[in-house]
Amino acid sequence: xxxxxxxxxxxxxxxxxxxxxxxxxxxxxxxxxxxxxxxxxxxxxxxxxxxxxxxxxxxxxxxxxxxxxxxxxxxxxxxxxxxxxxxxxxxxxxxxxxxxxxxxxxxxxxxxxxxxxxxxxxxxxxxxxxxxxxxxxxxxxxxxxxxxxxxxxxxxxxxxxx
Ligand code: THU
Numbered sequence: 001x002x003x004x005x006x007x008x009x010x011x012x013x014x015x016x017x018x019x020x021x022x023x024x025x026x027x028x029x030x031x032x033x034x035x036x037x038x039x040x041x042x043x044x045x046x047x048x049x050x051x052x053x054x055x056x057x058x059x060x061x062x063x064x065x066x067x068x069x070x071x072x073x074x075x076x077x078x079x080x081x082x083x084x085x086x087x088x089x090x091x092x093x094x095x096x097x098x099x100x101x102x103x104x105x106x107x108x109x110x111x112x113x114x115x116x117x118x119x120x121x122x123x124x125x126x127x128x129x130x131x132x133x134x135x136x137x138x139x140x141x142x143x144x145x146x147x148x149x150x151x152x153x154x155x156x157x158x159x160x161x162x
Pocket of ligand 1: 070
C-alpha cells in the first residue's frame with residue numbers, strides 16, 4: 001500500500017487587498033444578500049459570478065418549507081449563468097453570508113453539493129474557476145480551482161456521450 005497525499009492551496013487575504021474587479025464581485029454578493037429568502041435558517045448567502053464575457057450574475061439562497069426543495073446561493077447563481085450564457089466560461093465566484101441567528105466564525109465555504117455543481121462547470125469549460133470566500137469581517141479566503149475544495153470530485157468522464 002502506498003500513502004499518497006493531495007494538497008490544497010488557498011490564499012488568506014482581506015477585502016482591501018483585492019483588485020477593483022474582485023472588490024466589485026464581493027460587493028455585489030453582499031448586495032444580493034438582501035434578496036435571499038431564508039425564513040427558516042435565518043442564514044443569508046450571496047454569490048456573484050463573473051463570466052469571461054464580462055457579464056456578472058448574482059444569486060442568493062432560496063429556501064422552501066419542504067427544506068430540501070430550497071437551493072443554495074451558489075447554485076442559484078451558476079445555474080442562472082449556465083441558463084443565460086450556456087457557452088460562456090465562468091471566471092470567478094464570490095460568496096458571502098450573514099446570519100440573523102448566530103455569529104459566523106469562519107468564512108462561508110460552499111456545501112458539498114455546490115462544490116460538485118461548480119466542478120461540473122469547471123470540467124465542462126476546461127478552465128479553473130476562482131472562488132472568493134468572504135467573511136462579514138472582510139477577511140477573504142481564495143482558491144483558484146474548485147478542486148482545491150473538492151479533491152477526488154466525481155467527474156463526468158464515461159457518463160458523457162453515452
Ligand atoms: N447555503 C447556501 O446558500 N450556500 C452554502 O454554501 C451553504 C448553505 C444556504 C442553504 C440554506 O438556505 C442556508 O444556507 C442554511 O443552510
